[in-house]
């Protein structure tokens with residue numbers, strides 16, 4: 001399997017090719033917030049490892065192997081976004097959280113998370129039951145903060 005950073009590149013190249021029809025070094029650099037020279041270096045490595053074919057003036061295309069892995073990486077990213085959204089993680093945290101964890105899970109864990117998404121989707125009552133727990137715990141956090149504020153108020157300024 002490719003290393004985590006190779007995975008980021010393959011994932012991004014797959015997305016660009018599927019959305020725009022091509023992936024330019026400058027687009028990849030922008031999407032990953034890296035310098036174009038880093039992209040060129042990685043693209044050469046990915047070419048050597050047969051994930052893609054890179055021709056300096058003609059652009060870049062994924063091999064069958066690269067395309068297959070790209071597809072799995074995008075599936076994995078989307079699945080992780082799905083489970084975080086399902087369990088009520090705040091929208092503003094979802095993308096960065098997925099970027100942070102996706103490379104560190106085994107495919108075994110990914111498949112079991114897939115089961116979990118299915119578990120919730122097969123019965124909306126399960127999602128509701130989880131939401132109830134979520135709300136109860138959030139209320140407790142609010143209560144705890146209020147108690148803390150009251151205690152601090154009664155103690156006066158520090």
Ligand SMILES: [Mn+2]
Pocket residue numbers: 011077098099102
């Ligand atoms: Mn990702």
